Amino acid sequence: MNKQKSNIYGNGLPHTILEQFADLTGLKIGKLPFRYLGVPISAKKLSTLDCHMLVEKVVDRIRALGTKKLSYAGRLVLIKSVLSSLHSYWARIYIIPTSIMAKIESICRSFLWKGDPHSSSNALVAWKQVCLPKEQGGLGVCDLRRWNVAAVGKYVWWLMDKKDRLWVKWVHSIYLKGIDWTAYKPSQGSSWAWKRICRVKDRLISGYINHDWLENDGIYSIASGYNWLGEEPKVAWHSLVWHSEGFPKHQFISWLYVQRRMLTKDRLSRLFNCSELLCSLCLHADEDHDHLFFSCSYSKKILLLIQEWTGLEVPERDILSWRQAQNLNRRKTVSLIVQALVYHIWWARNNCHFNQLVWHPEIVGKRVQSDVQNWMGRVSKVRKQLVWS
Numbered sequence: 077m078n079k080q081k082s083n084i085y086g087n088g089l090p091h092t093i094l095e096q097f098a099d100l101t102g103l104k105i106g107k108l109p110f111r112y113l114g115v116p117i118s119a120k121k122l123s124t125l126d127c128h129m130l131v132e133k134v135v136d137r138i139r140a141l142g143t144k145k146l147s148y149a150g151r152l153v154l155i156k157s158v159l160s161s162l163h164s165y166w167a168r169i170y171i172i173p174t175s176i177m178a179k180i181e182s183i184c185r186s187f188l189w190k191g192d193p194h195s196s197s198n199a200l201v202a203w204k205q206v207c208l209p210k211e212q213g214g215l216g217v218c219d220l221r222r223w224n225v226a227a228v229g230k231y232v233w234w235l236m237d238k239k240d241r242l243w244v245k246w247v248h249s250i251y252l253k254g255i256d257w258t259a260y261k262p263s264q265g266s267s268w269a270w271k272r273i274c275r276v277k278d279r280l281i282s283g284y285i286n287h288d289w290l291e292n293d294g295i296y297s298i299a300s301g302y303n304w305l306g307e308e309p310k311v312a313w314h315s316l317v318w319h320s321e322g323f324p325k326h327q328f329i330s331w332l333y334v335q336r337r338m339l340t341k342d343r344l345s346r347l348f349n350c351s352e353l354l355c356s357l358c359l360h361a362d363e364d365h366d367h368l369f370f371s372c373s374y375s376k377k378i379l380l381l382i383q384e385w386t387g388l389e390v391p392e393r394d395i396l397s398w399r400q401a402q403n404l405n406r407r408k409t410v411s412l413i414v415q416a417l418v419y420h421i422w423w424a425r426n427n428c429h430f431n432q433l434v435w436h437p438e439i440v441g442k443r444v445q446s447d448v449q450n451w452m453g454r455v456s457k458v459r460k461q462l463v464w465s
């Protein structure tokens with residue numbers, strides 16, 4: 077009986093050249109899609125089902141490290157690690173479906189703000205801003221959608237500059253057929269991937285013409301395209317929050333503080349219609365950002381303790397103006413103090429609000445002092461003693 081075997085092209089013809097080659101070499105003929113290093117290899121658009129594994133990997137990695145007990149800063153480190161090891165790799169290889177990128181963003185957003193990848197999150201800051209570089213007001217989390225566009229930008233650049241590549245020659249002969257690439261529009265019947273490459277070309281074209289997104293040596297890199305696609309003005313408070321010697325959990329709270337995004341009672345009342353506005357620490361005024369930091373009599377006592385400790389004169393209104401110092405070391409030290417003050421006042425407020433536990437301001441002041449000294453000692457043994465002149 078002449079039994080027909082189905083080859084990888086599915087035409088049922090026996091003994092193709094490929095099958096003869098397989099017989100000779102002992103190699104097995106595979107079928108698409110298959111997996112290589114855990115990534116599905118397919119000649120077609122990746123389906124949502126193919127990419128579901130990517131979503132599961134993100135959730136598994138997050139769950140594996142125990143989660144709710146992590147601080148915001150700890151969750152941020154985990155998100156950056158998960159995204160850089162998973163989606164950056166995938167995004168370099170594939171044009172990832174938008175629905176999958178939205179799902180991964182949602183998981184990361186929920187985890188950052190709630191500690192649970194599947195919780196519905198009330199984000200304190202929009203994900204778009206979280207994904208900006210720190211100098212531009214974000215947290216420096218990689219923006220998967222932008223990274224994927226930048227990764228596809230590599231093919232756009234090849235078509236412009238790498239005429240000797242086999243793939244480029246193939247595209248020119250099949251699709252472009254003598255048409256200028258910068259003005260090319262795909263036909264309705266073109267493949268999903270080719271249309272996506274053409275859309276990315278339209279986004280990048282002005283930058284290419286002005287040489288904006290190429291490195292100095294005229295080479296395109298995904299990083300250079302990524303940065304060009306998302307450039308925003310730098311924020312003035314960047315160095316206050318993110319200088320290299322900061323305490324990560326203090327820095328995260330300070331990042332919220334400078335943007336006035338902490339969930340003080342006035343914001344809670346607007347977001348969730350809460351009626352309780354009275355400051356839990358002093359019981360004399362409504363709690364809002366300006367009151368808590370630092371008009372509140374409780375916060376002021378802590379500020380005065382820090383003033384006694386450092387000899388710095390506490391500003392009447394804007395605590396950020398403390399940083400107007402000429403000396404770099406002093407500016408860094410003042411930044412550490414401002415960050416520790418914000419963190420510990422918020423800690424004292426939360427203890428009071430959620431646990432009905434009121435810490436004496438002197439204890440909170442000591443915690444500020446201890447954190448600053450310990451952190452400075454850890455960063456540089458030479459600067460264990462604060463130098464104020």
Ligand SMILES: [Zn+2]
Pocket residue numbers: 355356357358359360361367368372373374
């Ligand atoms: Zn108060």
